[in-house]
Amino acid sequence: GAGVSQSPRYKVAKRGQDVALRCDPISGHVSLFWYQQALGQGPEFLTYFQNEAQLDKSGLPSDRFFAERPEGSVSTLKIQRTQQEDSAVYLCASSPIPQGYEQYFGPGTRLTVT
Amino acid sequence: GNSVTQMEGPVTLSEEAFLTINCTYTATGYPSLFWYVQYPGEGLQLLLKATKADDKGSNKGFEATYRKETTSFHLEKGSVQVSDSAVYFCALSESPEYGNKLVFGAGTILRVKS
Numbered sequence: 001g002a003g004v005s006q007s008p009r010y011k012v013a014k015r016g017q018d019v020a021l022r023c024d025p026i027s028g029h030v031s032l033f034w035y036q037q038a039l040g041q042g043p044e045f046l047t048y049f050q051n052e053a054q055l056d057k058s059g060l061p062s063d064r065f066f067a068e069r070p071e072g073s074v075s076t077l078k079i080q081r082t083q084q085e086d087s088a089v090y091l092c093a094s095s096p097i098p099q100g101y102e103q104y105f106g107p108g109t110r111l112t113v114t
Numbered sequence: 115g116n117s118v119t120q121m122e123g124p125v126t127l128s129e130e131a132f133l134t135i136n137c138t139y140t141a142t143g144y145p146s147l148f149w150y151v152q153y154p155g156e157g158l159q160l161l162l163k164a165t166k167a168d169d170k171g172s173n174k175g176f177e178a179t180y181r182k183e184t185t186s187f188h189l190e191k192g193s194v195q196v197s198d199s200a201v202y203f204c205a206l207s208e209s210p211e212y213g214n215k216l217v218f219g220a221g222t223i224l225r226v227k228s
Contacts, residue, residue, distance in 0.1 A: 004157075033215060042118075042203050042218030043158070056215065091158065095214075103216065105150075105158040 002026065004106035006092050012112045013082045021077045021109045025094030032075050033103060034067055035091040043091050049075060050098050082113045116141045120204045120219035127194055127226050135189040135222045137178075137204035145206040147171075147180050147187040148216070152201040161189075161202070194226045 005024045013019050025032050031050055035043035036059075045059040051072040060067070064083075069075040079086055089110050093103035121136040139147065149161040149171070162171035167182035176191045187204060201221045207214040 035216075040220070042205070042220050043216070045215040045217070048215055059215075093158075102160060102163070103214075104160075107157040 004092055004094050004104055006090075006106040006109050008109060009107065010110050010112075012114060015082060015084060015113055017082050018078065018080045019082055019111065021079075021090050021111070023075045023077070023092030023094075023106060025073065025075070025092070026096070026104055027073075029094035029096050029104075030072075030098050031095040031103075032069060033093045033095075034075070034077050035093065036061075037089040037091055037108070039088070046077070046090075079111075082111075084113050087111055087113045116145065116206060116208055116217050118204050118206055118217055118219035120202075120222050122220075122222070124223035124225050127224070129196055129226055129228050130193045131226075133189070133191040133194045133198075133224070135202055135204075135224070137187045137189065137219060139185050139187065139204075139206050141185075141206055141208075144182075145208060146214075147178070148205045148207070149176070149178055149187070149189050150203040150205060150218075152203065152221075154200070158203065194224070196226045196228050199224055199226045 007022045034046040037043040047067045048056040049069045064080045066078045089108040091108045092106045095103050117140045146165045148163045150158045151161045162173040164171040164180035170179045178189045203221045204219040205216045
């Protein structure tokens with residue numbers, strides 16, 4: 001079946017622009033996670049949804065980062081007034097159970113801020 | 115906080131050589147442990163997992179044993195192939211209260227030469 005998809009795959013933004021990154025989880029998956037992966041590093045947790053509820057946003061690095069999942073399926077990660085340090089790959093993962101025990105990752109969106 | 119440390123790469127091996135990638139962790143409580151693999155141009159894939167002490171996870175010829183006494187989860191394979199060339203990430207999952215978000219190591223690049 002279809003896996004987790006993310007769009008766009010690549011995004012170049014000028015510093016100060018707003019960007020929106022989309023994640024389509026596997027159909028029926030309850031849990032959804034966003035991670036940020038800097039070059040040469042492992043992914044770092046940003047935020048977690050169980051259905052439409054955002055239960056943990058402790059990893060969001062600043063108030064410029066905002067995520068939503070209004071209908072409990074597709075999620076959008078929005079970054080306002082992008083900075084160069086926001087350049088990274090943004091990964092989305094979904095899981096079929098509430099505690100997200102096994103996570104299925106999308107291919108990621110590579111964001112470059114110039 | 116919880117953390118994962120894995121050996122630095124790149125690790126370069128000849129085909130059919132024995133592989134070990136070391137991983138140690140720091141955690142409160144009893145996390146579950148994972149190895150994820152990222153092939154060139156692809157997303158993260160779960161390779162294997164272990165949920166409690168002395169459990170052995172295995173898949174595709176790879177193995178790792180959850181060692182609570184040494185807080186380790188080393189990845190091993192008896193005979194590597196060129197197709198095993200990838201980046202390998204060790205990870206732990208934190209409390210289910212927080213959706214079992216994953217904490218990753220920095221990743222180890224494996225290169226296998228024919």
